Amino acid sequence: MQQMVSPAFKNCEECPIRHRAVCAKCDSDELALLEDIKYYRSFSAGQHVMWAGDQMDFVASVVSGVASLTQTMEDGRTQMVGLLLPSDFVGRPGRNIATYTVTATSDLLMCCFRRKPFEQMIDSTPHVAHRLLEMTLDELDAAREWMLVLGRKTAREKIASLLSIIARRDAALGTANPGKALTFELPLTREAMADYLGLTLETVSRQMSALKRDQIITLSGKRRITVPDMDKLLLEAGDDSDGGFLI
Amino acid sequence: MQQMVSPAFKNCEECPIRHRAVCAKCDSDELALLEDIKYYRSFSAGQHVMWAGDQMDFVASVVSGVASLTQTMEDGRTQMVGLLLPSDFVGRPGRNIATYTVTATSDLLMCCFRRKPFEQMIDSTPHVAHRLLEMTLDELDAAREWMLVLGRKTAREKIASLLSIIARRDAALGTANPGKALTFELPLTREAMADYLGLTLETVSRQMSALKRDQIITLSGKRRITVPDMDKLLLEAGDDSDGGFLI
DNA sequence: GACTGACCTTGATACAGATCAAAAAAAGGA
DNA sequence: TCCTTTTTTTGATCTGTATCAAGGTCAGTC
Numbered sequence: 001m002q003q004m005v006s007p008a009f010k011n012c013e014e015c016p017i018r019h020r021a022v023c024a025k026c027d028s029d030e031l032a033l034l035e036d037i038k039y040y041r042s043f044s045a046g047q048h049v050m051w052a053g054d055q056m057d058f059v060a061s062v063v064s065g066v067a068s069l070t071q072t073m074e075d076g077r078t079q080m081v082g083l084l085l086p087s088d089f090v091g092r093p094g095r096n097i098a099t100y101t102v103t104a105t106s107d108l109l110m111c112c113f114r115r116k117p118f119e120q121m122i123d124s125t126p127h128v129a130h131r132l133l134e135m136t137l138d139e140l141d142a143a144r145e146w147m148l149v150l151g152r153k154t155a156r157e158k159i160a161s162l163l164s165i166i167a168r169r170d171a172a173l174g175t176a177n178p179g180k181a182l183t184f185e186l187p188l189t190r191e192a193m194a195d196y197l198g199l200t201l202e203t204v205s206r207q208m209s210a211l212k213r214d215q216i217i218t219l220s221g222k223r224r225i226t227v228p229d230m231d232k233l234l235l236e237a238g239d240d241s242d243g244g245f246l247i
Numbered sequence: 248m249q250q251m252v253s254p255a256f257k258n259c260e261e262c263p264i265r266h267r268a269v270c271a272k273c274d275s276d277e278l279a280l281l282e283d284i285k286y287y288r289s290f291s292a293g294q295h296v297m298w299a300g301d302q303m304d305f306v307a308s309v310v311s312g313v314a315s316l317t318q319t320m321e322d323g324r325t326q327m328v329g330l331l332l333p334s335d336f337v338g339r340p341g342r343n344i345a346t347y348t349v350t351a352t353s354d355l356l357m358c359c360f361r362r363k364p365f366e367q368m369i370d371s372t373p374h375v376a377h378r379l380l381e382m383t384l385d386e387l388d389a390a391r392e393w394m395l396v397l398g399r400k401t402a403r404e405k406i407a408s409l410l411s412i413i414a415r416r417d418a419a420l421g422t423a424n425p426g427k428a429l430t431f432e433l434p435l436t437r438e439a440m441a442d443y444l445g446l447t448l449e450t451v452s453r454q455m456s457a458l459k460r461d462q463i464i465t466l467s468g469k470r471r472i473t474v475p476d477m478d479k480l481l482l483e484a485g486d487d488s489d490g491g492f493l494i
Numbered sequence: 495g496a497c498t499g500a501c502c503t504t505g506a507t508a509c510a511g512a513t514c515a516a517a518a519a520a521a522g523g524a
Numbered sequence: 525t526c527c528t529t530t531t532t533t534t535g536a537t538c539t540g541t542a543t544c545a546a547g548g549t550c551a552g553t554c
Contacts, residue, residue: 071392071394071395073395073399073485074485075485077399078399079395081394082391092384093380094381094384099388100391123373123377126373129373129377129380130370130376133376134341136380136383136384137341137383139387140390141346143387143390143391143394144316144329144346144347144390145318146394147326147328147390148318148320148328150394150397150445151397151444152325154510154511155510155511189532190533191531197398198398198399199512200511200513201532202511202512202513202532202533203510203511203512205532206534208532208533209533209534221520222519222533238322402540402541436501436502437501437502446541447541448501449502449503449504449541449542449544450541450542451502452503453503453541455503456504468550469502469503469549469550
């Protein structure tokens with residue numbers, strides 16, 4: 001993938017479709033196009049960004065905070081199908097109806113682009129389309145990895161898998177420190193975790209307690225988690241590799 | 248999506264990345280490029296097309312038959328993460344190592360394109376990249392829909408969901424006949440179904456028997472299935488809509 | 495036509511996780 | 525600060541699916 005990043009974005013961490021901070025910092029030509037079609041929206045924890053079926057006139061990128069994509073059955077059974085962390089993209093060019101409900105699971109800042117002009121930009125700048133394809137393929141891989149978690153892992157392995165993912169993303173963005181203890185804030189309620197993992201919140205709570213008892217993790221309060229040994233956690237997750245930790 | 252199909256492929260059912268028969272029939276300019284980089288490979292039921300981790304020098308499109316993408320844990324637990332039906336595409340531009348094991352679940356014919364030239368073609372013909380993005384987004388939606396199946400549906404609902412998908416795809420390609428009984432051949436063993444659904448083959452067998460007993464389906468032999476009333480099956484699948492049946 | 499092996503079905507039992515219920519711990523709000 | 529509400533933990537019990545174990549069916553082959 002590295003070799004496919006277009007020259008325009010080579011040194012730009014704030015590419016419109018993968019920025020980590022604020023897009024305005026980026027000085028590529030394309031951003032001139034985007035400048036007047038973008039705007040920011042913030043949401044507080046628990047607020048809905050949009051509902052499945054809503055008209056969706058924009059695509060967006062997460063600047064900070066965490067959002068979830070969920071699907072709900074008629075009888076209320078809910079499954080989270082994606083977790084949007086900073087730099088993740090939401091919205092589908094060519095479709096103006098939202099397929100999933102998007103909810104802020106923590107305070108959230110999104111950078112939105114009006115859909116039509118964004119689509120035009122994609123059509124006129126092939127390398128952005130290219131970047132978007134890569135990101136979509138990455139998401140597809142993530143979704144498929146999650147299918148293994150949902151279909152074949154035990155409750156304990158599921159929890160460990162989720163904690164690994166969050167720890168990994170947190171470490172990648174912040175003070176990465178391989179081999180040392182890792183502390184991070186869980187951006188999800190027990191219920192949201194359950195919805196992601198296909199479990200009940202009681203089972204999530206029990207397994208969290210079990211991981212704590214077995215000293216795989218330490219809990220400060222209910223949300224602050226310390227992982228003394230990342231390898232142990234990955235072992236509990238049943239991963240056959242380090243899953244690209246810190247990559 | 249419809250409006251995004253490029254002019255070159257407007258009337259071409261055999262677009263290289265979405266053909267239904269044989270690509271050679273297509274007379275677009277791009278296909279001249281593809282003509283000398285493509286070749287066909289056939290596999291018999293049960294044969295492996297490639298293993299996860301293999302070097303992968305081509306991308307491919309299913310011409311006929313069915314293949315599966317699977318992921319396996321160290322201890323042997325297996326999860327199917329995708330079902331490749333005719334016109335489906337496999338392979339990722341920009342990555343030459345296969346992430347999943349690809350297996351022919353029935354006799355299979357694939358149309359392969361050498362990877363490097365294919366990537367070049369993508370770079371030089373934006374509308375193919377565009378088409379590929381659309382297809383990837385469709386796959387992502389399918390993967391996410393399957394996450395709901397894996398995470399929240401009961402065994403019976405899972406079986407009904409799988410049968411619906413196969414019936415739908417079969418109907419779309421063949422003699423569609425809404426409102427009438429639908430008969431098709433199951434291209435999967437009970438074990439493959441189990442791997443797709445995150446169940447054991449015994450549970451699959453029991454639920455198939457139950458659906459037969461309840462007259463949701465009829466079995467002729469072990470693989471030939473008749474669905475007298477598609478709506479009933481969709482009801483069993485717990486789908487809140489017709490899921491795009493015949494679309 | 496009976497032998498073989500792969501695939502499928504059915505039965506008995508075990509167990510992981512769901513469900514129902516209540517208490518404990520935080521988080522707000524007056 | 526106390527009171528209310530929400531979130532989390534823990535306990536008791538139930539249930540759907542896994543597991544273990546036979547037996548049945550069918551296609552291919554000698």
